[in-house]
Amino acid sequence: MTVTTEQPVDLLRRQDAQMADVLAGEARRQASTLQLIAAENFTSPAVLCALGSVLANKYAEGYPGARHHGGCDYADQAERIAVERARALFGAEHANVQPHSGSAAVLAAYAALLRPGDTVLAMGLPYGGHLTHGSPAHLSGRLFDFVGYGVDPATGLVDYEQVQALAREHRPRAIVCGSISYPRHLEYSVFREIADEVGAFLIVDAAHPIGLVAGGAAPSPVPYADVVCATTHKVLRGPRGGLILCGAEFAERIDRAVFPLTQGGAQMHTIAAKAVAFGEAAGPAFTTYAHRVVANARVLAQALAEHGFAVTTGGTDTHLITADPAPLGTDGPAARARLAAAGIVLDTCALPFGDRRGVRLGTAAVTTQGMGEAEMVRIAALFTAALRGDPAKTRTRAGELARGFPPYGP
Incomplete structure (x- = not known):
């Protein structure tokens, strides 16, 4: 194999179209759905560059x-x-x-x-x-x-x-x-x-x-x-x-x-x-970002509570929210499935004192995309629409919101 200066994405497409399709599909998924898994985020292009070095x-x-x-x-x-x-x-x-x-x-x-x-x-x-x-x-x-x-x-x-x-x-x-x-x-x-x-x-x-x-x-x-x-x-x-x-x-x-x-x-x-x-x-932009992550999480937690979710501990100090969707007539695994069908990606978690599971979500990734408190209110409304209505219709709205804040630019 010889070393080439060809761009990585072009090289992969030429040498392994099947895997190139997988990566392109994942990029579309990340850009067209709401990423609310508390353990996930979008790295910077510079981090990706070093990672593929x-x-x-x-x-x-x-x-x-x-x-x-x-x-x-x-x-x-x-x-x-x-x-x-x-x-x-x-x-x-x-x-x-x-x-x-x-x-x-x-x-x-x-x-x-x-x-x-x-x-x-x-x-x-x-x-x-x-x-x-x-x-x-x-x-x-x-x-x-x-x-x-x-x-x-x-x-x-x-x-x-x-x-x-x-x-x-x-x-x-x-x-x-x-x-x-x-x-x-x-x-x-x-x-x-x-x-x-x-x-x-x-x-x-x-x-x-x-x-x-x-x-x-x-x-x-x-x-x-x-x-x-x-x-x-x-x-x-x-x-x-x-x-x-x-x-x-x-x-x-x-x-x-x-x-x-x-x-x-x-x-x-x-x-x-x-x-x-x-x-x-270490830079000031990250300090601003970290505080926005928390501010977004607090707004989202409050909005979810207003839509009927039982938010554990009554809120959050961090990027992370856990909540019981039982007041909306469902449990964690079923809620995750309906939300996934609506283009909203999150996890389930154990709920204390009982063999029940709730939902766990975080605001790190959507904050990286540039979303703010107004978008958190919209996301909470999408949760309710997905759980009480038609997830397919909600997916269109969730996709529009996600595509308005592309993680790596247009």
Whole structure:
């Protein structure tokens, strides 16, 4: 195969028309439907450029200056830039940018701090805990003894008295603070106090709020946690991947846990794309963006409540909204299906206190497209139209709205 300067899309069309059709179809789908999955966003063209760069060709096991392969001069530069930008962005003493995903980052944190059989206190899965927080279907649930804390049944907020009581009873080796469907800010200082009282490590899984932290729209867990695990997509608007932040005290343990303990070679093209995203997130435009994400989420949550949805915790502090569509005569899975038919893409989530599922959505992607509070009100109306009327007719309206805000321009 020879190297060519032909444009990538043209090259793919000529060499693999079938896959080119798939990518073109996905681009049309993203541009013509409303993307409300809380864990998704649109990267910048610059991030996509780095992600599809020649660094995809480079094998770079190890760390800068200590690789197991030759020819890593530029790979080392890319990783050092990513690390320094992450440290500066989040005010952390150490950053590891190699985890392939948020789950990989959490597993590496466990590997660095725990031994098999250790007790870990984390949010229970029925209340919004992640698979890596002790699901029996996940390796974490097989290796460690997880105890789950929950939320107050009246408010839906984390029950910190219960967290403290469980910590005193079970004396966990680590406490995990984080959730995939909790729409409010977590009290990191309270978790820190509880962890200190029982001699536990504090691991913050900040996969969802880390982008808001970068933009100053959410409190930072870095001053309180022993280790912060995160993703670089979602609100942060980078490539799909993981990130670990910690103090100098844990730097060597974290690095060894990522490589060679739990991962092999670093994905250098992804690391380069992470560096680009960190650089973008350090600018004033991203700060404005992050605050708009939250403002849009609050307006959308209020509008959904006015249309009859039971919004958990009564609203949101973040980009994320969870709601029960039962007052509209349906459940989460059925609502997701009808909304999908209407061109509105979102997820379901567990609802506390009962074997029920609601809907989980976020405003990161639509805010990236340039939508504002007026569009959030329109989206809430589309929800009701899809669930109570004809999804096909609603799809036309949703498509018109989406196409008015193209993610990558006309």
